[in-house]
Amino acid sequence: MMLRAGSDTADRVVRAGLCSGCGLCASLAGGQMEVAESGYNRPAPAPPVSPATDRLIAAACPGSVVAPWHDAPIVDPLWGPCRQVLTGHSADEELRHQASSGGALSALLLLALDTGRIDHVIQVTADPDRPTRNIIKISRSREEIVEASGSRYAASSPLERIMDLARGEGRAAFVGKPCDASALRLLCNSDKDLRERIPLVLSFFCAGIPSDSGVRGILREMQIAESDLKEFRYRGLGWPGQARARTHDGRIAEMSYERSWGEYLAREVQFRCKICPDAVGGVADVACGDAWYGSEKGYPVFKEEQGRSLVITRTAVGDELIDAALRSGYLNASQLPIEDLILMQPSxxxxxxxxxxxxxxxxxxxxxxxxxxxxxxxxxxxxxxxxxxxxxxxxxxxxxxxxxx
Known part of the structure; x- marks a missing residue:
């Protein structure tokens, strides 16, 4: 009998609408992910895995269990473990402009790579063949990190090949959604070698993963066929930046972030994201997000500004990385009272x-x-x-x- 990723657990999770699409089960089962009819990434059917493999999947799958938060000086019910809370931006102005919210996360990756803390980064970037979608990318240089910067509001499965990628040479930083970070942390509980090979886990504040139908609606309004796309950015090139399509023949169309997210993408977010108990990257070493400026009505203002990142360190590893980034000039940032977070991230x-x-x-x-x-x-x-x-x-x-x- 064919099951999703060959796993009883994965099959039940998908049927219950609890799959986040992280790709963990596919990696453990030696399978692959596919874009389902719903427009979300789901594990492809495969022959049954061993009971031991299914137990590993059950112990880490975000549709089965979510990693608990660890101790910190502050463990806030809304914001998770907090050691340092800061606002700031990348000191590299090109990166600050290119990224979605000040470039802090990318700046930390550059520091980790430049100083030998890691040898490469496991992250996602735009699929060159389907620019609205995502693929896994191994970044080893500043150019590759800059190229992969910016939010990607589409299905991504950064754990799909994690077992193979982590067995390669060198040590890696992993960048993923909060559910991806949860799955990786739980898997590392039973795999010491994996834990040592991925010494740095970064995440970001996540509002959920939209279906493909969301971006198709954006393209319809832009009057651009998906087959004509050469490049598609969901955000970036400013803050918050525009959804921006560029065709092979040079046409460019843009839509504001407020409209692209609010009118199209947010309406197509998968069910698992609607019950997410940790959308703020609580088990990462560092989590970043938009340090939105609030209005008098209590809602963020999305007018174009210079990028500003919200940065929260969750672990001693995160503390050390942030301190090094501030000392060495990779990051410009200042401490923020935790009470101000609700003004920046009310949703x-x-x-x-x-x-x-x-x-x-x-x-x-x-x-x-x-x-x-x-x-x-x-x-x-x-x-x-x-x-x-x-x-x-x-x-x-x-x-x-x-x-x-």
Whole structure:
């Protein structure tokens, strides 16, 4: 019998609508990922794996379990473990402009590479054959890191070949979504060699993974056929930057971030992302995001500015890296009171506060749900009103009973 990635666990996770598309199961099973009819990455069917391999998948798959947060001076229910909280940007102005939110994450990668902390970076970049989609990239130079910078609001599976890539020569930094970082951390619990070969894990604040149908809507409004695309950027070249399409014959079309995300991409985010208990990269060494300027109404302002990154160190490794980046001039940044985070990332705060209600709805309908112990889900729920919790509880029940997961 053919199962997703040959795994009972992966098959159940996909059928329950809990797959994040990270690619972990495919790597462990020696399989591959594919773009499903839904427009999300899913493990391809394969012959059954051994019980031991299925246990490894079950212990790390983000649709099965999410890695718990570790201790830190502050463990905030919304923002996770915090050792340092900063705002700043890459000292390299080209990188600051090219990247999506100040280039801090890319600056840290450059520092780690230049100083020999790592030999290469495992990350994703645009697929040259399908520019709206993503592929895994091994970056070994400044040029490659700069080329891969910028947000990619499309399905990505950076763990799809992690076992093979990590067995190569040298030590790597890994950059992935919070769910990717969770899966990697849990896998490293049972693989000391993997842990030593990937000494640095970076992540970012994530608003969820949209289906392919989202970017197709953007292209329709731009009146550009996907087959004509030479390049597609979701953001970057400024902050927040424009969604930007360039065709083989030189035509260029742009759409504001506020419209491309708000009117197209956000509406196509997969269900697993809607119940994510850690969308802020809580188990990474360092997590970065947009340090949005807030309006009087409490919402971010998306007018074009010079890029500004939010940076949170989660571990001693992250602390050391940030301190080195500040000393050596790779990063310009200053400390930020943690109380200011909600002004910069209000949507992350709102979403985390209702995850508990959404998970309760899954339990009430006896729908499968990932284990989320050690992620302060109950404490975060206290910051949502009774009306907000009830609305999200009932809305999730509606989704489940109508098969919209």
């Amino acid at each position: 992350q705060a709102r979403r985390k506060s209702v995850v508990g209600a959404r998970m309760a709805a899954l339990r009430a309908t006896r729908h499968p749900a990932p284990l989320v112990d050690g992620l302060e889900v109950k404490a975060a729920a206290e910051q949502a009103s009774l009306w907000q919790r009830g609305r999200n509880f009932l809305g999730t029940i509606w989704r489940v009973t109508r098969g919209k997961v």
